[in-house]
Amino acid sequence: MRLTRLLVYPLLFSSALLVARPAQGQWSIAPSVALGTAIPAGAFGRDVAESVTLKGALWLRAPRVPVGLTLEGMYAQFRDVRPNMSSESTHLGAVIANVTTRRHERKLELYGVAGAGWYWRDGPTDSFAERQAPGINVGVGEIIALGSRDFFVELRLHAVRTPARTGEQWLTFMPLVIGARF
Known part of the structure; x- marks a missing residue:
């Protein structure tokens, strides 16, 4: 049941992003999809190996404004490396x-x-007591515009503040993805 919720929420969000219609007026909205690998770091990296990651997003921006917004749904699966x-x-x-x-x-x-x-x-990573938690991310990317499509390569660091049996910990991983914006 938990796995179903874990998969359903991000995938429903990503599906909604892909079928969203562009907004009228000043803001432009573009759906995107990306696929890549996620590299675990810190204590989380001792228990699991690299994974496959999938991301769906909406990129929102206004003309002549140097900042924009993205709303994303992401999924990653890490293989356990403990014997x-x-x-x-x-x-x-x-x-x-x-x-x-x-x-x-x-x-x-x-x-x-x-x-x-x-x-x-x-999953079986037993050092974390809770199944859900807030987190932050920071990263860089490169956009390659080809015709009417934009392709991108992006690297981020995600840090999730999760209660552990031994106190608060950070679950960290770094997705490296390649994607397209429509």
């Missing part, structure tokens, strides 16, 4: 709101991104 848990996986889902520093007016453009969200976790 007695070799067949188990940790699933992580998130809904995230970010501020981005980009204008998208050139063929190649570097941008920064930072934000906060709500993260859900399901």
